[in-house]
Amino acid sequence: MKLIVHGAANEVGRSCIELVTDDSTRFLLDAGIKLSETGTEFPLTVENPSGISAVFVSHAHLDHTGYLPLLDHNGMKCPIFATSPTKALTKILLADAFKIGRLKHQPLGYEEENIEKALSFTRRIKIDDEGSIGKAKFEYFDAGHIPGSSYIHVQVDGKRILYTGDINTNETRLLNGAETDYPKDVDVLITEATYGDREHPPRQNTEKEFLNEAEETIEKGGSVLVPVFAVGRAQEIMLLLSKENLGVPVYLDGMAKEATELLLNYPKSIKNAAELRDAYEKVRFVKGSIQRKNIANKQGIFVTTSGMVTGGPVMDYLSKLGTDPRNSILLTGYQGEHTNGRMLLETGSVFIDGWKTKISANYKQFDFSAHAGQNDLKKLIKGVNPGKLVFNHGDPGAINALHEWADIVDIRSYAPKIGDKITF
Numbered sequence: 001m002k003l004i005v006h007g008a009a010n011e012v013g014r015s016c017i018e019l020v021t022d023d024s025t026r027f028l029l030d031a032g033i034k035l036s037e038t039g040t041e042f043p044l045t046v047e048n049p050s051g052i053s054a055v056f057v058s059h060a061h062l063d064h065t066g067y068l069p070l071l072d073h074n075g076m077k078c079p080i081f082a083t084s085p086t087k088a089l090t091k092i093l094l095a096d097a098f099k100i101g102r103l104k105h106q107p108l109g110y111e112e113e114n115i116e117k118a119l120s121f122t123r124r125i126k127i128d129d130e131g132s133i134g135k136a137k138f139e140y141f142d143a144g145h146i147p148g149s150s151y152i153h154v155q156v157d158g159k160r161i162l163y164t165g166d167i168n169t170n171e172t173r174l175l176n177g178a179e180t181d182y183p184k185d186v187d188v189l190i191t192e193a194t195y196g197d198r199e200h201p202p203r204q205n206t207e208k209e210f211l212n213e214a215e216e217t218i219e220k221g222g223s224v225l226v227p228v229f230a231v232g233r234a235q236e237i238m239l240l241l242s243k244e245n246l247g248v249p250v251y252l253d254g255m256a257k258e259a260t261e262l263l264l265n266y267p268k269s270i271k272n273a274a275e276l277r278d279a280y281e282k283v284r285f286v287k288g289s290i291q292r293k294n295i296a297n298k299q300g301i302f303v304t305t306s307g308m309v310t311g312g313p314v315m316d317y318l319s320k321l322g323t324d325p326r327n328s329i330l331l332t333g334y335q336g337e338h339t340n341g342r343m344l345l346e347t348g349s350v351f352i353d354g355w356k357t358k359i360s361a362n363y364k365q366f367d368f369s370a371h372a373g374q375n376d377l378k379k380l381i382k383g384v385n386p387g388k389l390v391f392n393h394g395d396p397g398a399i400n401a402l403h404e405w406a407d408i409v410d411i412r413s414y415a416p417k418i419g420d421k422i423t424f
């Protein structure tokens with residue numbers, strides 16, 4: 001049996017691993033893309049997609065699902081296994097990516113209809129239920145990363161493979177942490193390594209600092225811009241802000257609104273749906289760019305997509321608020337390479353409508369991560385006790401740190417490059 005690494009190899013983005021059995025039955029673990037200022041990067045081409053027997057999708061984020069429509073376009077016709085919230089969220093995220101691609105004149109290589117067609121192949125799998133396809137059996141477990149997210153155990157030809165997708169073992173305001181009663185002694189564990197070289201600060205400290213920063217900004221007469229990921233981070237920030245009264249209205253804009261409404265239809269996928277509904281009822285919504293420009297002239301807290309400042313309504317707010325030093329931009333997550341968010345942190349400038357623009361507003365990054373930290377990952381690996389360990393979904397530094405540790409604790413591990421094949 002072998003694994004072919006098509007993406008997320010020493011990088012965060014375009015997760016896609018192919019599992020090939022000895023009789024050439026082929027499965028995919030995720031099918032994602034990588035979005036950046038320079039365009040969309042796809043995984044290494046999966047040859048003959050019509051020969052794939054099934055895709056196991058861990059969660060809705062585009063770095064795990066964005067390749068599905070292109071695979072459909074290229075002839076893939078197999079079941080795609082996903083939880084119900086994952087399917088519903090994937091649909092809105094793919095539609096949004098397509099729209100942004102068109103606006104930026106960066107065609108994605110497929111038609112809009114391929115989104116609907118790809119999703120029509122989705123088969124629902126419930127968390128903790130077992131499924132089967134041909135000779136393969138599989139089970140999905142709660143990964144605690146975003147609503148609907150799962151880690152996946154596949155058994156085929158007497159071999160057992162555990163794939164973490166993106167995983168968070170810590171509880172947040174929105175979600176319970178991942179299930180930690182892992183399948184043990186598997187042949188191969190493929191683990192994400194986003195935070196493989198660092199720990200997260202205690203969440204309570206991060207929340208406190210975030211609120212202090214917002215409060216100070218409001219006190220000096222400024223507004224607060226909070227770029228968020230639509231799924232997970234937007235709701236986490238809403239839940240946090242709903243407990244405080246900072247004296248100015250909180251606005252929710254962009255995909256974050258649609259995603260929150262959708263999640264309220266899947267109450268079991270979140271920790272406390274009543275709390276989220278309550279928070280949702282407290283925020284104000286923004287309709288279109290004219291209203292956006294009006295409210296941006298007044299004081300407020302603007303929670304909006306996209307989280308890495310790569311597009312969406314956040315760009316309108318940025319051009320309005322970015323030049324006034326009284327305002328603050330509070331980044332709430334990981335900022336990928338070649339994104340405006342990373343550029344802001346490193347150079348103090350961003351690209352707005354193609355123009356490099358100096359930001360005089362105050363800016364700061366907060367760690368509201370939905371990924372396991374270094375120690376959580378080590379605990380997970382020890383808990384699973386795999387025969388072989390494969391690292392993916394991490395920058396080289398993060399993967400190296402875990403790779404070196406695995407040597408010390410005597411677990412055979414791989415940090416594959418793109419296109420590598422691992423036989424086991």
Ligand SMILES: [Zn+2]
Nearest residue numbers: 059061145166
């Ligand atoms: Zn994710």
Ligand SMILES: [Zn+2]
Nearest residue numbers: 061063064166
């Ligand atoms: Zn991811």
